Amino acid sequence: MPIVVPNDGIPAHARRLASEPVRRADLALAFSESGASSVEVLVEGKTFYPPMLADVASATSSVHINQFGFRPGVVGDAFAEALVAKAAEGVPVRLVVDRQGSDPEGGSQAFYERLTGAGVEVCVVRATKARSAVGPLGGGGAAAWNLRGLGHIDHRKVAVIDGRIGWVGGAGIEDHFEDGRFHDLFVRVEGPVVAQLQLVFVAGFRWLGGPIAAADVDVLFPELEGGADPVPAVVLHNAPGSYRPITDAIARVLDEATTTLDVVNPYVTDRRMIRRIEQAARRGVRVRLFVPANANNWACAAAQQFHHATLLDAGVRILEYPTMLHAKAFVRDGEELLAGTCNLEAWSLRRFFEIDLGIRSARVAAQFDERFAAPAEDVSTPGRPLSGGKERARAAAFALVSPLL
Template sequence: MNAPVRNTLTPTLSRGEREELSGQGSGQHITLLDGGAEAYPRMLAAIASATRRVHLEVYAFEHAGVGAHFVEALTAAARRGVEVKVIVDGWGSIGESRVLADTLRPAGIKVRVHNPLTSVLLLGRLWRNHRKLLLVDDTVAFLGGINIGDHYAAAEGRPGWADLALELRGGICAQLGTRLNAGASALVAGPVRLLLSGFGGGWRLRARYLAALAQARHEVVLAHAYFLPDRGFVRALTRAARRGVEVHLLLAGRSDVPFARAATMRLYRTLLRGGVHIHEWTESTLHAKAAVVDGQRLLVGSFNLDPLSLVNLETLVEVEDTDVAGQATRWVRRHLEGARPVGLEDCARSGLQRWLLDVVGLAVARFAERAATFIGSRRMRRRS
């Protein structure tokens, strides 16, 4: 994994790397990036090298701070004749989207705000675009859990959010360029499988996780920020553990979403009794959505293991490469070492405390499930 870039966002790539970013390199290249500190400089370098097209699609885009660097790079690309398109989610970028559009459009950049608040209130369009995707010249792509914002890179005295992204170069990027507006897609090139879910298509992404768990023989390490899987997924984890697979979950000890941890903690007793190891990351906000199986297969993207990701627009990249999977395994293990282990004794709270936790957790879980069902049904009615 590349050494983190902590004090600057100025692109510092070598000449060879810049040639590859410009499409002059060849082959299929996969680079694992540790949070915004590693991802942002390379994303900015890719935009700076663009000659034909830039497509940026993120759930949240903060126009200040690191966002200002992206605004500058996108504007410069558009002014030199590059076709630039930016898509942000109306809810994820609430309070930011109008300023962003007003800043980028004068430079000739196409800006789309997906389901802004007005469409939610007036038309009931609740489904979200949760993707985090940058594609440049159909030769280099960045996908993972990282939005555009200062939270994702460390600052003085503050660690960045724990997250991962992949930089892909090669044939998979050319395929992606043809499928950006095609809804659900499954792309394959060499060791890389890239899945784009349409609305309500997250079940296909969930199926890739289940297939990986079913094939696990030695170890599964999973890092997920918003962990609220269905009963079938929980059973898949405990089945793997009971047949001798070491299953480790790195979960959020603190969250940017209110009561999300309470909903997740409802599952702890079942998982622990099933032989699953649980660790809570508290040094910063955990935002990753990743899993590594047997040190050979990596799954990473914007897809959360929760009900809402089953109905939103999401991405998932699956890589079968021991080098990349090994890097991801080491990333998770490093965070596991700094995380707080959770045991059954931690679940044995007093009667009232445990009851309150279960009530809150159950309420949050049921709300997420019913919201996803409602969103999915409205979307289906609009399509019919």
């Protein structure tokens, strides 16, 4: 069962998490709709990394980053330098990374030793290790069994600055998101909804053994104004277990679309979600499905292409982006945007840690179309049904095992 946290009860809940041991069940947080005083959709690393770094540089009370892929490189080194500088100023810097995505104890070890040596507190999700250390990286925590955590990779990409600014998107802190090889986006928000992002971070950091004093909670959760015309917004967070609000929200968006539906995703293999996209088109919704022309996961690409003929027959416009389209977003009827980290495949929908922002705003939906969808459509090529027998047989085989991909 989820833990329902009212918006006015977020600081009190954070104090409890800071004061008591946090179990995995405590990560299933359910929020009601809040508001954002500003929302901005930023496309491509060259567009979103500079303001994200500027926000880090402006931090005065805390920098919290939860990142699947944070590795050394031009981009990673720039962020490391910014985090080290903040820690040197005495600003608490806390970081949660995934072992598979960031490799902090392998190829990236020297990179992370620099961070921890400078005072950055780093906690690691080790979803592929049966036994793993508990507590911050380099802290010498005792090893414990991690059987219930196996397979539950942390795929989230979030930054929270001073409890006032939030970033949610699909990109890692890695060079291929900045140099054009991967096409992605981030959504930057300010206002009361940022408190929900902050609580998700606090819960995860504490679950991994990271220290946060109850006395520091008030600093982490400042009073936030919604502005003169707040945008309705909510944080949706899939944690391992039966409560999967992002999965439910995606299904609802697909089912409730009446006029237009944009689906942007690199890995579209879940049969139930694909069926929903097909049904939307068959009831007259104008559906655009944006996918990469050459996905970096060839098995998922083959499984997805198995469904192209059915989707095209239903009236779905499949648009294949020329480089590795990696963004994950859904826009319903030009009035609702769901964007974040969740892919349309079994691991994201049911097993991984994922996080999305749900935003109800025609203005934000129009901004998404102007900055992402319309330019992507201009350079994309139409998807096609598979033709050759060998090609179809291969795709059918991968579609059959898609729940395992």
